[in-house]
Amino acid sequence: MSRIGKRPVELPSGVEASVSGQTISVKGPKGSREFTATDDVTLTVADDAVKVEPRGKSKRARQQWGMSRTMVQNLVTGVSTGxxxxxxxxxxxxxxxxxxxxxxxxxxxxxxxxxxxxxxxxxxxxxxxxxxxxxxxxxxxxxxxxxxxxxxxxxxxxxxxxxxxxxxxxxxxxxxx
Known part of the structure; x- marks a missing residue:
């Protein structure tokens, strides 16, 4: 189980995230960024946090799980503090x-x-x-x-x-x- 992937990405105040399909868009004081995840993971936004979950138990799904969570964290950090x-x-x-x-x-x-x-x-x-x-x-x-x-x-x-x-x-x- 991914220790990185299972933690939700907290959204600081002033940062908004929206998911459409496999693309997540994040807007904040320093601009807006987006990331398109692979089909191996599911992205959900709830309670001022973004959760990334794997679809299945394949090796590729587990690899993409942690990587996608890190990419989302980098989007949030980029638009909030840079x-x-x-x-x-x-x-x-x-x-x-x-x-x-x-x-x-x-x-x-x-x-x-x-x-x-x-x-x-x-x-x-x-x-x-x-x-x-x-x-x-x-x-x-x-x-x-x-x-x-x-x-x-x-x-x-x-x-x-x-x-x-x-x-x-x-x-x-x-x-x-």
């Missing part, structure tokens, strides 16, 4: 700044990197060495943060590059004579 990824830039001369809808990154290349911000996320640079990615879609926020980090991943010798806030970079000792 998701946030913070990136730190380390290195001499490395910096970031927003210009309109484009993130300009100076990362030690011969040119500045222009990163266009996709729809659905907001990117801010509160300091020159910090970038904050926010949005209601967890997958999109994580993907945008990963794409920004990909331009200059942290290297193990000097620790320079773009890393997630709180990420530990295992440092290596340089070559010895």
């Amino acid at each position: 998701f946030r990824k913070e990136l730190e830039i380390t290195g001499v001369g490395y910096r970031a700044q927003m210009q309109g809808n484009v993130l300009k990154l100076a990362l030690g290349y011969s040119h500045d990197v222009d990163f266009p911000v996709p729809e659905g996320v907001t990117v801010t640079a509160p300091k020159q060495t910090e970038v904050v990615v926010e949005g209601s879609d967890q997958q999109l926020v994580g993907q945008v943060a990963a794409n920004i980090r990909e331009w200059r991943a942290p290297e193990p010798y000097k620790g320079k590059g773009i890393r997630y806030k709180g990420e530990y970079i295992f440092r290596k000792e340089g070559k010895k004579k």
